[in-house]
Amino acid sequence: MSAADETAIQALSTAGAFCGECGFEPGDRGCPDCERVWAGYVKALRAAGWAPRTEVTDEFVAWLVKRAREHRAQGPQYAKQADVIGRLADKVQRGAVRPNNLLSLPPQGGPEDVTELRARIAELESRPSPAAVLRQVADQWTAHCPEHSDAEDVWMDCPEDWVFELRRAADEHDKGGTS
Structure with missing residues (x-):
């Protein structure tokens, strides 16, 4: 079991999820039936596509590095693109790129100018101060x-x-x- 799964199980325990058969108190980790139930919850979450942010970030960085290598292999005319992709991978890995960073940017007509982003910005602007x-x-x-x-x-x-x-x-x- 990964550290992320263990963290998820501890969060389930703290939140009060339990087997129903024991004298559970939130945060307890002694009942084997509770452990089995929590492991089942985490397995179901994984099957539904849930993954800890670090795993998603690692997978994305690996994909960016792969794309940078592919661009570099296409020849010297693609070297600048490969460098940009490599720098982006580095920034993502260091945590410099976060989803909420995009909300402060004005729409440019590029990939970030999508309907969902505009809707999110409108929602945030409609909230009271x-x-x-x-x-x-x-x-x-x-x-x-x-x-x-x-x-x-x-x-x-x-x-x-x-x-x-x-x-x-x-x-x-x-x-x-x-x-």
Whole structure:
């Protein structure tokens, strides 16, 4: 069993998945039936196409290196393309290329200008600002405060200090701060 599979099994245990026959507590690893169930879950995930990011990255880097070699073998006129592919493989292997890096780029009409990327950017742009979210949480907490509202369903102690901090962070964000 690979280290990635072992990590997945530990995550299943911590999340509360168990065999149903033992006195399981999240994080326990003593029951052989639970171990069998978790191994089955990981096997099913693998069969469905799940793979840890490192395995996917390693496979992609190997493919890029192969393509660079193929270009170089086609002759000197393809040497620059091979060099670019090789540099890309190096950057991917070092972790310098991440999927969310593409979201900050403006569409160029090239391969990155695809419908899914535009939809993702539109989704992200339609979300409320961090300041608006902070204010919304502060309003919700104030609405359920026993000392500052007449709500019947009070579920917390007075969060006045936390509400103040949330509103301060929202104001700082609006001013261009980093909170």
